[in-house]
Amino acid sequence: MSVTAPRGFVAAGGAVGIKPAGAPDLAVVATADGRAVPTAAVFTTNLAAAAPVQVSRDHLAKSAGRAAATVLTSGNANAATGPGGIGVARRLCELVAAGVGAAPHEVLVCQTGLIGVPFPSEVLGAVGPVVAARAAGEEASRAAADAILTTDTVRKVAVAQVAAGGGRCTVGGMAKGAAMLAPRMATMLAVLTTDAEVAPGTLRVILREGVDASFNRVTVDGCTSTNDTVVLMASASAGAVPLGALGDAVAEVCRSLADQMVADAEGATKVARVVVTGAASDAEAHAAARKVAGSLLVKCSLNGADPYWGRVVSELGSAGVAFDLGRTSVSYGGTVVCAQGAPAPHDERAVAAHMAGRTVEIACDLGMGPGKGAVLTTDLGHGYIDENRATS
Amino acid sequence: MSVTAPRGFVAAGGAVGIKPAGAPDLAVVATADGRAVPTAAVFTTNLAAAAPVQVSRDHLAKSAGRAAATVLTSGNANAATGPGGIGVARRLCELVAAGVGAAPHEVLVCQTGLIGVPFPSEVLGAVGPVVAARAAGEEASRAAADAILTTDTVRKVAVAQVAAGGGRCTVGGMAKGAAMLAPRMATMLAVLTTDAEVAPGTLRVILREGVDASFNRVTVDGCTSTNDTVVLMASASAGAVPLGALGDAVAEVCRSLADQMVADAEGATKVARVVVTGAASDAEAHAAARKVAGSLLVKCSLNGADPYWGRVVSELGSAGVAFDLGRTSVSYGGTVVCAQGAPAPHDERAVAAHMAGRTVEIACDLGMGPGKGAVLTTDLGHGYIDENRATS
Numbered sequence: 001m002s003v004t005a006p007r008g009f010v011a012a013g014g015a016v017g018i019k020p021a022g023a024p025d026l027a028v029v030a031t032a033d034g035r036a037v038p039t040a041a042v043f044t045t046n047l048a049a050a051a052p053v054q055v056s057r058d059h060l061a062k063s064a065g066r067a068a069a070t071v072l073t074s075g076n077a078n079a080a081t082g083p084g085g086i087g088v089a090r091r092l093c094e095l096v097a098a099g100v101g102a103a104p105h106e107v108l109v110c111q112t113g114l115i116g117v118p119f120p121s122e123v124l125g126a127v128g129p130v131v132a133a134r135a136a137g138e139e140a141s142r143a144a145a146d147a148i149l150t151t152d153t154v155r156k157v158a159v160a161q162v163a164a165g166g167g168r169c170t171v172g173g174m175a176k177g178a179a180m181l182a183p184r185m186a187t188m189l190a191v192l193t194t195d196a197e198v199a200p201g202t203l204r205v206i207l208r209e210g211v212d213a214s215f216n217r218v219t220v221d222g223c224t225s226t227n228d229t230v231v232l233m234a235s236a237s238a239g240a241v242p243l244g245a246l247g248d249a250v251a252e253v254c255r256s257l258a259d260q261m262v263a264d265a266e267g268a269t270k271v272a273r274v275v276v277t278g279a280a281s282d283a284e285a286h287a288a289a290r291k292v293a294g295s296l297l298v299k300c301s302l303n304g305a306d307p308y309w310g311r312v313v314s315e316l317g318s319a320g321v322a323f324d325l326g327r328t329s330v331s332y333g334g335t336v337v338c339a340q341g342a343p344a345p346h347d348e349r350a351v352a353a354h355m356a357g358r359t360v361e362i363a364c365d366l367g368m369g370p371g372k373g374a375v376l377t378t379d380l381g382h383g384y385i386d387e388n389r390a391t392s
Numbered sequence: 393m394s395v396t397a398p399r400g401f402v403a404a405g406g407a408v409g410i411k412p413a414g415a416p417d418l419a420v421v422a423t424a425d426g427r428a429v430p431t432a433a434v435f436t437t438n439l440a441a442a443a444p445v446q447v448s449r450d451h452l453a454k455s456a457g458r459a460a461a462t463v464l465t466s467g468n469a470n471a472a473t474g475p476g477g478i479g480v481a482r483r484l485c486e487l488v489a490a491g492v493g494a495a496p497h498e499v500l501v502c503q504t505g506l507i508g509v510p511f512p513s514e515v516l517g518a519v520g521p522v523v524a525a526r527a528a529g530e531e532a533s534r535a536a537a538d539a540i541l542t543t544d545t546v547r548k549v550a551v552a553q554v555a556a557g558g559g560r561c562t563v564g565g566m567a568k569g570a571a572m573l574a575p576r577m578a579t580m581l582a583v584l585t586t587d588a589e590v591a592p593g594t595l596r597v598i599l600r601e602g603v604d605a606s607f608n609r610v611t612v613d614g615c616t617s618t619n620d621t622v623v624l625m626a627s628a629s630a631g632a633v634p635l636g637a638l639g640d641a642v643a644e645v646c647r648s649l650a651d652q653m654v655a656d657a658e659g660a661t662k663v664a665r666v667v668v669t670g671a672a673s674d675a676e677a678h679a680a681a682r683k684v685a686g687s688l689l690v691k692c693s694l695n696g697a698d699p700y701w702g703r704v705v706s707e708l709g710s711a712g713v714a715f716d717l718g719r720t721s722v723s724y725g726g727t728v729v730c731a732q733g734a735p736a737p738h739d740e741r742a743v744a745a746h747m748a749g750r751t752v753e754i755a756c757d758l759g760m761g762p763g764k765g766a767v768l769t770t771d772l773g774h775g776y777i778d779e780n781r782a783t784s
Contacts, residue, residue, distance in 0.1 A: 048709025048717045048733070080705050080717060082734030115702025116735050221688040224710040226702075296613040296688070297780055304781030310507025311615075313472050317440025318616035325440045325472065341440070342474030343508050381781075382774050388689055389696030389773075 002157035003029045004141040005172035006195035008037075008235030013143030014130035017123040018075035018113070024147035026130050029191050029233070030069035034101035037235050039067035040203040041108060042211045044228035050079030052109040053227060055089040059105040065200025068102035070191050070231050071127075072148045074176065076113040076120065079226040088119045095124060099131030110189045110229045112150060112176060114391060145174040148189055151387065152177040154264055158256035160249040162196070164241035169196040171249040175257040177264055188215065190230045190257055196246050197236035206247045207232040214254035217286075218262055218376045219294045221384075230254070262376045267383025270302050271376065272360040276316075279371030284321035286373035291319035292362065299380035305355040309337045316364060327367030332360065394549035395421045396533040397564035398587035400429075400627030405535030406522035409515040410467035410505070416539035418522050421583050421625070422461035426493035429627050431459035432595040433500060434603045436620035442471030444501040445619060447481040451497040457592025460494035462583050462623050463519075464540045466568065468505040468512065471618040480511045487516060491523030502581045502621045504542060504568060506783060537566040540581055543779065544569040546656055550648035552641040554588070556633035561588040563641040567649040569656055580607065582622045582649055588638050589628035598639045599624040606646035609678075610654055610768045611686045613776075622646070654768045659775025662694050663768060664752040668708075671763030676713035678765035683711035684754065691772035697747040701729045708756055719759030724752065 004011050011029045018025040031037050041060055043053050060067070071092050078085045093107040100107075111119075134140060145155045156175045161168050175190035198206070211230055232250065262271050274293045279285035292298055292315045301308045309330045317323055325341035333354030336344050354360065396403050403421045410417040423429050433452055435445050452459070463484050470477045485499040492499075503511075526532065537547045548567045553560050567582035590598070603622055624642065654663050666685045671677035684690055684707045693700045701722045709715055717733035725746030728736050746752065 046706060046709040047715040048705050048720075077702070080702055080730065080733050080735070082732065085734075114700075115706060116700075116730060117702075118735065223687060223689050223703075223706065226706050226709065295615060296776075297615050300777055300780035301782075303777060306782045308506075308508075308783050310469070310472055310509075310618075313440050314438060314507060314615065314618050317438040317618065323439040328440075338472065338508060340474065341472050342477075343472075343510065381777060384688075385692055385695060385773060385777070388692035390693075390698045391700050 001138055001159055002141045002145050002172045002174040003191055003193045004136045005159045006170040006193045006235060008032050008195050008237035009193045010134040010136050011140045011144035012130050012134035013147030014133065016126035016130060018073055018120060024143065025073055025075045026127060027072040027144040027147040028069055028096060028131050028134055029144060029193065030100045030134055031235055032136065034068055036063060036066035036068040036102060036106040037233055038065060038198055038200040038203050039231065039233045040065065040200065040207040042207060042230045044225055046224045046226050048080065048226050050077055050111060050227045051081060051085035051089040052078055052111040053229060055086060055093065056108040056229065059093065059108060062105040066106060067108050067233060068106040069096050069100050070108040070110065070233065071096045072110040072189060074112050074148050074150050076111065076117055077115045077227050078111045078119045079115040081116065081118050085119060088121055091124055092127065095127045096131055099128060108231055112189055112227055115226055148174065148176040150176060151266055152264055156257055156260040158253045160252040162241050162245040162249045164238055167238060169194060169238035169241045169246065171253050173253040173257055175261065177261050188228050188261065192232040192250065192253055194246065195235045195238035196241045197239050198234045198246065202243060203232060203234055206250050209247055210251040210254040213251050214258040217374065218258050219290055262378060265378040266387045267381055268378035269381055270358055270360055270379040272302055272362060273374055273376055275361065275363045275374045276366065277372045278365040278367045278369065280322040280369040281371040282373055285371040288316055288319040288321050288366065289373045289375040291315045292364065293375040293377035296380060299377065302360060302379035303381040307332050307337060307351045307355050312362060312364060313338060322368045323366060324368065329365045331363045393530055393551055394533045394537050394564045394566040395583055395585045396528045397551045398562040398585045398627060400424050400587050400629035401585045402526040402528050403532045403536035404522050404526035405539030406525065408518035408522060410465055410512060416535065417465055417467045418519060419464040419536040419539040420461055420488055420523050420526055421536060421585065422492045422526055423627055424528065426460055428455060428458035428460040428494060428498040429625055430457060430590055430592040430595050431623065431625045432457065432592065432599040434599060434622045436617055438616045438618050440472065440618050442469055442503060442619045443473060443477035443481040444470055444503040445621060447478060447485065448500040448621065451485065451500060454497040458498060459500050459625060460498040461488050461492050462500040462502065462625065463488045464502040464581060464583065466504050466540050466542050468503065468509055469507045469619050470503045470511045471507040473508065473510050477511060480513055483516055484519065487519045488523050491520055500623055504581055504619055507618055540566065540568040542568060543658055544656055548649055548652040550645045552644040554633050554637040554641045556630055559630060561586060561630035561633045561638065563645045565645040565649055567653060569653050580620050580653065584624040584642065584645055586638065587627045587630035588633045589631050590626045590638065594635060595624060595626055598642050601639055602642040602646040605643050606650040609766065610650050611682055654770060657770040658779045659773055660770035661773055662750055662752055662771040664694055664754060665766055665768055667753065667755045667766045668758065669764045670757040670759045670761065672714040672761040673763040674765055677763040680708055680711040680713050680756065680758065681765045681767040683707045684756065685767040685769035688772060691769065694752060694771035695773040699724050699729060699743045699747050704754060704756060705730060708758065714760045715758060716760065721757045723755045
């Protein structure tokens with residue numbers, strides 16, 4: 001179960017012909033009764049935002065933060081496709097709106113795939129039957145989660161629960177591989193649902209905080225796609241819940257989906273967690289962790305299981321944060337390899353064993369203050385290049 | 393000829409035992425008479441600056457912008473090596489100062505190699521004989537240029553001349569592969585000489601402008617090394633020259649050395665020039681070109697000779713500059729593939745032929761203003777990873 005785990009939601013997934021060979025490529029998540037409910041979304045900051053991002057932003061503004069459905073397609077990003085692309089994204093919303101009994105501006109749209117390829121609008125005729133097949137329950141939510149995948153190798157879903165009064169409220173979510181993980185398809189998409197009762201403005205804050213603590217703490221290639229979108233819809237079926245607990249549950253689902261994306265990173269053989277402590281502030285810790293995590297040289301070292309901490313120190317020194325080499329230490333899997341900015345005698349076999357594993361922890365202490373932060377990344381190997389050197 | 397092309401300079405290169413197997417690893421560039429002459433230097437902005445960078449900065453401040461010699465070693469970066477590393481860098485300057493008859497603070501030092509490995513100080517005893525062998529002429533300058541190479545496959549030297557009164561003034565230079573090109577060795581180093589008569593302050597401005605127009609317009613992996621240094625020494629042997637012409641000659645030598653670095657990029661199969669026009673300002677054009685040139689996805693596409701312009705547009709949209717997709721066009725080798733932010737019908741065979749070549753030109757017009765800029769980059773292939781995944 002994922003997006004239909006919270007009460008009040010139905011979903012569907014199927015094939016309309018965007019992808020070849022009848023692979024599933026259209027998903028819908030809608031309220032069970034077609035009513036527009038409080039909905040928040042976080043969109044890419046890329047100024048070359050794809051048509052679906054432009055249309056969804058417009059719809060969310062018109063509906064004052066409410067939506068009855070989100071429609072998602074995979075196989076074509078509908079980005080940099082000119083005015084025709086906007087028409088396609090609007091038409092998708094109209095078709096889904098007609099199917100669920102809502103107004104077109106009460107539908108959000110997400111698309112993922114190649115940029116700059118005109119969308120095959122002849123597939124729009126096949127949208128109606130998929131929407132009509134929407135249902136609650138395991139099978140429908142699985143079909144929806146499958147239909148948004150591109151080069152992902154596994155379905156990405158998560159559920160969390162919160163005690164609410166006598167009963168409980170649920171948060172569910174589904175996602176497809178991040179831009180940085182399946183960059184050939186250029187996008188990360190996620191849809192979350194909850195049956196909590198929350199006002200649109202509050203929902204926006206909760207989603208923003210959840211995304212900041214999860215999807216924004218992951219980097220694989222530093223590319224900000226044209227289509228990235230995370231949507232959170234709240235049906236109110238479970239009534240009011242403590243907002244702190246709801247925020248935690250949303251963040252937990254986001255974090256689980258982000259972790260699943262990194263774990264399924266194409267071409268990656270390792271997942272590394274870069275933890276920075278002792279920074280002047282949490283923001284500086286995060287910036288430093290992101291610089292190390294995004295370094296091609298650090299990622300190459302990870303690929304070769306090489307504990308070359310000199311590259312880590314070099315990235316910390318050029319991260320644009322308060323830094324003093326003489327106060328800096330670095331450890332791999334808990335073994336200190338650099339202390340006070342110089343080589344530290346250490347158990348080389350312990351470090352080699354840690355580097356050989358699938359999960360690596362690089363901990364850096366800057367000795368400057370109380371700031372701490374962490375970013376997840378992957379290694380950089382032949383697989384990433386093979387996946388991305390050609391689009392066909 | 394390179395650093396000894398201008399009158400008043402001698403050079404030497406030899407092996408002292410930092411590298412294995414007797415490979416040349418020590419170079420010296422000095423004034424012929426041991427006199428300290430106006431000297432400018434540009435150092436890495438990395439806060440984890442290596443010991444030689446710290447010592448050179450200190451010496452240049454103490455000598456009010458004058459130096460009698462620059463000593464360079466390859467095979468060990470002497471970075472993140474603690475207080476002992478500072479001692480080594482100082483000792484190198486003392487040994488060279490004794491050899492050329494100058495004060496220790498009149499010698500600059502540059503080192504390149506692995507970070508975080510203690511420098512083998514037992515090699516210092518072999519420095520004297522190399523310094524004693526310094527000479528003018530082709531052979532000496534070639535030996536110096538060879539001794540600073542690491543994973544470079546070719547020597548990098550350049551010379552430019554300027555008419556000065558009745559005679560002429562010369563600018564010569566040598567360099568080793570950029571950090572981003574031979575990142576295993578973690579550094580780009582360059583030494584330039586001229587026989588022009590210039591005050592230290594003016595020399596600083598000329599060098600800064602030359603570096604900005606050359607080494608700062610190259611990116612391969614975005615890593616700022618701990619050791620990057622460019623030095624310019626002016627002997628005054630040719631007398632005063634028009635400063636504009638001297639600046640042009642310095643920029644020309646810098647640009648030639650930068651081009652040679654990119655052309656010799658390890659693991660790279662292509663060199664790409666990303667040109668951005670129509671930006672709001674030159675600074676924004678340069679930022680946009682750098683974002684495209686640094687993109688892993690764009691570099692993967694280059695490796696596969698794939699004209700996937702969607703990635704170029706996506707990088708332009710996330711470059712942090714004024715951008716309007718509807719005004720954006722992209723061309724490969726002069727053929728427009730994207731116009732007004734949407735696919736443009738074009739001769740696909742012409743584009744394929746251009747992408748298959750060793751040199752690719754990606755031109756982007758943002759349609760926002762008069763700003764223009766260009767950055768050189770390389771593709772990202774298996775070779776880069778193979779070179780960098782392990783240090784041994």
